[in-house]
């Protein structure tokens with residue numbers, strides 16, 4: 001086995017035909033994951049977690065922040081998880097105004113996606129289509145493009161009564177893709193917006209299709225947690241969103257284990 005390295009969220013890219021390719025950086029290794037599908041592996045978690053601040057800890061909050069970072073760093077601030085709570089556009093600091101300005105005062109989009117079900121979401125323009133891939137969406141469409149995170153959050157909140165803002169994880173992992181016509185859904189959403197919000201919607205938008213490398217039918221039985229399953233042995237049968245789909249219906253959310261120091265080996 002290799003030396004320990006911290007897990008990171010998988011990076012991904014969409015090929016012109018819609019196929020998603022995944023890579024995982026693990027220490028000085030770069031794993032081309034699509035090529036490892038069908039292979040057996042072992043993954044060992046020793047209990048230490050690396051926070052992005054450099055500290056090594058045994059307990060983290062909101063998936064990968066050490067105690068101090070969770071309560072002090074802007075990367076763990078409320079506006080990250082609830083865009084409508086953004087205040088940088090008012091010049092108001094939550095934790096670090098300069099960081100919050102750079103993050104919040106950049107173009108954002110509000111989108112609609114099929115991700116096990118129809119949903120509405122918000123992301124930075126620079127995060128397309130990464131955000132959609134991370135959620136395992138089979139298709140997505142831009143509803144509106146706005147100059148900052150606050151406005152995107154406002155539109156999302158406005159639409160939450162009519163559209164879910166959650167990914168239906170189990171359906172998504174089962175590849176039970178609902179066939180909401182996203183152009184139609186976009187029209188429905190636009191009708192629900194105020195004139196001000198609608199002024200941020202382009203007249204036309206394209207549906208982006210995404211296809212994931214899943215080689216066998218997957219029926220979810222168990223979501224793995226490395227804290228409870230520190231010596232993992234399995235076969236990778238597919239990848240969707242930020243999940244590894246393994247044999248015996250087991251799913252491992254790579255992103256939710258960010259920072260865990262692990263060793264891996266592939267057969």
Ligand SMILES: [Zn+2]
Pocket residue numbers: 051052053054055065066067068069070
């Ligand atoms: Zn930290």
